[in-house]
Amino acid sequence: ARIRDLERHEGWVSSGIDKQVDMLVGGTFRLNAKPDALALGISEEAAQELGRRLQSEWRGYAEDPTFRCDAERQLPFAGLMGLLAREFVTIGEGLGVLRWMDRPGRPYATALQVIDADRLSNPQNRMDDDRLAGGVERDEDGAPIAYHVRRAHPGDLYMRGAKATTWDRIPRWDDIGRAQRPKVLHVYDKKRPGQTRGVSRLVSTLVKLKMLSRYSEAEVKTAAINATIVGAIYTQMGADYAAERLGEESAVADWNVFNSQRADFYEQSARVMDENRFITLFPSDRLDLNTQPRQTAGYPAFQTAFLQAFAAALGVSYEQLSMDWSKVNYSSARAALNEVWRGVARLRAILTWSAANLIYYAWLEEALDSGRIEVPAGAADFYDAPAAWTRAEWIGPARGYIDPVKEAQAAVLRMNAQISTLERESAEQGGDYETNLAQLKREQEDRQRLGLGEPGTDMSVASPTDEPVADGEEDAAGG
Numbered sequence: 512a513r514i515r516d517l518e519r520h521e522g523w524v525s526s527g528i529d530k531q532v533d534m535l536v537g538g539t540f541r542l543n544a545k546p547d548a549l550a551l552g553i554s555e556e557a558a559q560e561l562g563r564r565l566q567s568e569w570r571g572y573a574e575d576p577t578f579r580c581d582a583e584r585q586l587p588f589a590g591l592m593g594l595l596a597r598e599f600v601t602i603g604e605g606l607g608v609l610r611w612m613d614r615p616g617r618p619y620a621t622a623l624q625v626i627d628a629d630r631l632s633n634p635q636n637r638m639d640d641d642r643l644a645g646g647v648e649r650d651e652d653g654a655p656i657a658y659h660v661r662r663a664h665p666g667d668l669y670m671r672g673a674k675a676t677t678w679d680r681i682p683r684w685d686d687i688g689r690a691q692r693p694k695v696l697h698v699y700d701k702k703r704p705g706q707t708r709g710v711s712r713l714v715s716t717l718v719k720l721k722m723l724s725r726y727s728e729a730e731v732k733t734a735a736i737n738a739t740i741v742g743a744i745y746t747q748m749g750a751d752y753a754a755e756r757l758g759e760e761s762a763v764a765d766w767n768v769f770n771s772q773r774a775d776f777y778e779q780s781a782r783v784m785d786e787n788r789f790i791t792l793f794p795s796d797r798l799d800l801n802t803q804p805r806q807t808a809g810y811p812a813f814q815t816a817f818l819q820a821f822a823a824a825l826g827v828s829y830e831q832l833s834m835d836w837s838k839v840n841y842s843s844a845r846a847a848l849n850e851v852w853r854g855v856a857r858l859r860a861i862l863t864w865s866a867a868n869l870i871y872y873a874w875l876e877e878a879l880d881s882g883r884i885e886v887p888a889g890a891a892d893f894y895d896a897p898a899a900w901t902r903a904e905w906i907g908p909a910r911g912y913i914d915p916v917k918e919a920q921a922a923v924l925r926m927n928a929q930i931s932t933l934e935r936e937s938a939e940q941g942g943d944y945e946t947n948l949a950q951l952k953r954e955q956e957d958r959q960r961l962g963l964g965e966p967g968t969d970m971s972v973a974s975p976t977d978e979p980v981a982d983g984e985e986d987a988a989g990g
Contacts, residue, residue: 513721514713518601521724523818524713527825527832531600534827534855535862536593537908539941542569542871550891550899557887563945565875568884572619572874579617582610582624588870594625595698595866599858600825604628604699604709606658607866608681609692609873618883621873623696628709630661634678647697647707648680655707657682658695689894692876693869700861716824723817826854844913852910863905872901909941 517524544565548558572580573588580588595605606628613620631646633639642649648657658681663674684691699709713720815829822832828847830836836844878884879893879900893900925931937944958965 513717514602514711517713517717517720517724521720523723523821523832524720527821527827528597528600530827530831531825531855531858532593532596533908534851535596535600535859535907536589537941538589539906539908540589540592540867541906541943542566542573543904543906543938543943544569545902545904547896547899547902550896551887553887553890557890561884561887561890564884565878568878569871569874579619580622582608582612582622591623591625592862592867595696596862598625598628599698599700599709599862601711601713602628602709603711603714604697605866606631606660606698607696608660609694609696609870619874619877619881621870621877623870626660627664629666630664631658631708632661632665632678634659635676645708649707653705655683655695655697658697690897693873696866696869698862698865700858712824712826716821719817720821723814727814826858827851841914841917848910848913859905859907867905868901868903871903872897875901904938906938906941906943910939 518528519525542565544562546553546558546561546565548555551558553561575587578584578586581591586594591607595607598605606626608624608626610622610624611620612622633643633646637643639645643659646659647655648659650656659678660681661675662677662679663670665675668675681695683693683695685694686692699706702710815833818833819829822829825832828851830839830844830847831851839847875884876893879886891899922931922936926933926936932944933947934944937947955965
């Protein structure tokens with residue numbers, strides 16, 4: 512509850528979570544199907560053709576504009592993965608149920624429903640035991656076999672009534688004869704043996720973030736109050752003057768009379784004070800202007816230290832979180848991005864094997880069973896070689912460039928040295944090399960049809976050097 516409160520009300524936390532989700536899923540999460548030809552017992556050409564058919568059919572399912580892959584009909588596949596990633600990053604776990612929705616107008620009955628992990632709990636909130644902990648039911652080996660989910664969020668008790676106090680037991684797998692079909696998707700980073708629930712990465716900085724929030728709020732309030740106080744008026748009337756002015760016997764008792772006279776004086780002269788540069792003060796009064804600014808020199812350094820610790824806990828760089836790139840150069844920014852990207856790759860792998868691969872498995876099983884995907888001659892049965900059928904890569908958002916020229920040159924050098932491929936370089940930037948090549952072919956044909964010249968195709972890159980160009984070399988190179 513405290514973490515969700517921070518996410519809603521603290522801009523730094525919300526921004527950090529957004530950036531982590533953008534790196535994990537972003538706006539696209541595309542399938543790059545790679546059926547294992549050797550394991551399936553088919554040729555490489557047949558496997559490539561099968562992969563293209565799988566990708567085409569999957570796109571129709573995952574990018575359906577009417578959102579039939581979502582049980583709630585609101586998000587495409589990338590949106591569902593983004594929602595799971597957001598829950599995974601924020602509270603440490605994401606939960607989903609694969610439902611069978613065999614209804615008219617649906618080409619596939621497989622649909623995912625993302626569920627708030629707050630609903631996963633022991634029935635009637637009973638204590639954990641050796642078989643049930645945190646709503647996760649396990650067998651004698653410790654393997655999850657079922658999940659107990661409330662029918663409504665615990666916070667909806669007054670709106671949803673009995674549903675908030677009713678639990679459903681959902682099996683982890685559906686037994687379908689020869690195999691088990693995925694039913695519940697539980698995404699979390701398992702860090703200890705026997706762990707059944709996820710732990711948010713924000714827990715380690717929860718107290719400090721709340722302290723920073725209060726400190727920032729206090730600084731802003733103090734600065735605002737300090738800015739509204741222009742000055743103060745002091746009275747210089749001493750005891751002798753007070754006795755003479757008020758009368759010796761009433762020097763103590765009639766201060767209210769004196770203050771009333773002062774108040775009447777300033778009320779009558781308010782227009783003069785508002786409209787003129789020089790003001791008239793009551794006799795014996797002195798005006799002191801507020802010329803002491805609020806000392807906030809230490810606040811930026813204090814805030815930076817907190818945000819650096821928070822960025823490290825969340826797995827992003829300080830510069831990404833604060834959007835302050837004024838103190839970095841290319842080398843340091845690239846080094847920071849490399850460290851961040853390794854963490855992103857690990858978290859994306861968890862998201863992939865806990866959710867994306869299982870959704871793909873359930874969809875492919877239905878596609879093969881319905882005949883929408885033709886099985887190549889001699890291919891192994893799906894249930895005999897599921898890993899060979901579902902072998903794939905998931906292309907997420909682009910890694911991005913810090914210096915586009917340097918990094919494009921590095922990519923060309925890697926491909927020319929045959930230590931990388933066009934497929935890998937395209938995937939790092941969120942692209943699909945087959946789609947790129949097909950588009951390049953269409954553009955080339957269009958240019959020929961319209962009689963346009965060929966664009967530059969020289970992909971060679973000279974090694975960077977600080978040596979001056981020798982005489983004559985510039986002309987020979989066409990400079």
